Amino acid sequence: MxxxxxxxxxxxxxxxxxxxxxxxxxxxxxxxxxxxxxxxxxxxxxxxxxxxxxxxxxxxxxxxxxxxxDPRMVLFPGEFRLHRSLRKTLQRFVQAPGCELRFDSDFPAVIRACAGSPREGQSGTWIVPAMVQAYEALHHAGWAHSVETWIDGELAGGLYCLGIGRAVFGESMFTRVPDASKIALAGLVAFCRAQGVELIDCQQNTRHLASLGAREIDRAAFVASVARQGTGPALPWRFDPVYWRQLPLVKGPE
Structure with a gap:
């Protein structure tokens, strides 16, 4: 044949x-x-x-x-796996006075840190200078956002994503302190749960994302979700510490 x-x-x-x-x-x-x-x-x-x-x-x-x-890797906020060790880390982070989760306080630093982070099985980065410039333009236009883990006044880890209506597209993450990127992802999940976001796009299937609860769905189902969620007003891209209560057994501030 x-x-x-x-x-x-x-x-x-x-x-x-x-x-x-x-x-x-x-x-x-x-x-x-x-x-x-x-x-x-x-x-x-x-x-x-x-x-x-x-x-x-x-x-x-x-x-x-x-x-x-096709298929497309996505994370349904309700399926996020909060493993015991990460739950303990989050509980300490939420209660510590020097720890804070922020949105959009230093997008350029986040995307550049993501570009410079080594990736398993990759010798280079896809976040080339043209991509950095493009997503900074998206940020200035109000479409791209950074989720940042701050510890004692230092940027310890984070991720960046796009938000179109209630459709959220994860792009890349980095960490300088163990679990700092996972804390940022947990914060994004808590925010998405509070705002009724249907799913978070993860694009590529990786063991790391799968361990946190992400899974593959058909492309047609993903495109249909984007069509549903991508209309209407933008989400309020501000992190309120009360959102931590959206995660099981993570007690937010009183």
Missing amino acids: TPRRQPPLPWLEPGDPFPDPSLAWGPAAPAPGLLAAGGTLDVDTLLRAYRHGIFPWFSEGQPILWWST
Whole structure:
């Protein structure tokens, strides 16, 4: 039997519409989930992409590559696994006077720390300078947010994400202190529970995310969720310590 030829990858000029996510390369392709190349990383293009379940991911020296993976790794806030050791860490963090979870107090520091963090099985980073610049523009426009773990006045860890309506798209995390990135993720989960967020996009399947309760769902189900959650007013991207009460056995401040 002659193997099926892979369809050519569409090349996007600035302003071109994205192909339907269902046209992304399949599991037998050399790059499953790859949808298109080219285009730009301006705010409007990125918002169009995310609203259709598409995200950019490429390395230095490559063109912009656009992906829509199937299945899609997501974290349902109600399924977040708060393991015993992390629960104890969170309880200490919440009660300590020098510890604080913040949103958006230093987005540039967070995304640059994420770009400089080594990744298991990767020799470089996909958060290339063009991506940093693009997501800083998204932040200034009110779409990209940082979740930050602060300990004694120092940024200890965190993550950055996008928020479109009630659709939340996780991007990357970093840590300088053990469990600091997990604390940031727990804070994001608590916030999402309080705000009625349906799921948090995790894009890629990793053992680390799976250990925290993330799982794969069909791309069609993910795109439908984004369509439901991505409309309406933006979430109030401010962290209130009372949100910690959304997590089991983590007692928030009185």
